[in-house]
Amino acid sequence: MSKFGERQFWNDRYEAGHGETHSPDPFLIWAYDTFIRNEIPAPGRALDLASGLGRHAIWLGERGWTVTAVDISDVAIAKARAQTQALADRIHFENHPIENFLERGPLFDVVLCFLFLDRTLFSKVENVIRPGGFLIYKTYTVAQKKFHAGPRNPEHLLKPGELARAFPGLRTLHSAEIEKQTATAELVAMKPAATRS
Numbered sequence: 001m002s003k004f005g006e007r008q009f010w011n012d013r014y015e016a017g018h019g020e021t022h023s024p025d026p027f028l029i030w031a032y033d034t035f036i037r038n039e040i041p042a043p044g045r046a047l048d049l050a051s052g053l054g055r056h057a058i059w060l061g062e063r064g065w066t067v068t069a070v071d072i073s074d075v076a077i078a079k080a081r082a083q084t085q086a087l088a089d090r091i092h093f094e095n096h097p098i099e100n101f102l103e104r105g106p107l108f109d110v111v112l113c114f115l116f117l118d119r120t121l122f123s124k125v126e127n128v129i130r131p132g133g134f135l136i137y138k139t140y141t142v143a144q145k146k147f148h149a150g151p152r153n154p155e156h157l158l159k160p161g162e163l164a165r166a167f168p169g170l171r172t173l174h175s176a177e178i179e180k181q182t183a184t185a186e187l188v189a190m191k192p193a194a195t196r197s
Helices: 003-015 026-039 055-061 074-083 098-104 119-127 142-146
Strands: 045-049 066-070 091-094 108-114 129-140 171-179 183-190
Touching: 026 055, 026 108, 026 129, 026 171, 026 183, 045 055, 055 066, 055 091, 055 108, 074 091, 098 119, 119 129, 142 171, 142 183
Parallel strands: 045 066, 045 108, 066 091, 108 129
Antiparallel strands: 129 183, 171 183
């Protein structure tokens, strides 16, 4: 699918009410409280990839983080902006294909990616995490096909163990594959701090 076609696909879905939940994924809250709160006590810079309506950017922004939220859908970005006016000084929206942003993006203390998969971007995602920074990632696995809803295209479904191996330059802090109401893989990983020689 071309980038124009991809943008139109997601615009149509968001126009139809896709992703209207405003609550953060419980995995983000758990990962933040378990791994990030103690390592980065002062809010820093975060990147929310495929940010949709901005539920995770909002959650971090409310905690003092400066967040860049990137999504290809201008409909999603417009809806997210409308509900984040009180956090306009903390949340910056980028309406671009993710790969375009990652190629020129700065470094971030925390990178989030939820329910989005593009294997060609794994190394680029790793590159925008600063030394000592974190990745929080969760998306669907091939086991999602057992369930009624959700993606079916193999390009958007992780193979068993794939997410745990996707970021070799990071140190895994948590990795799990879960089948409950959905089938997802989740990862929390940290880029080793730069060492002095």
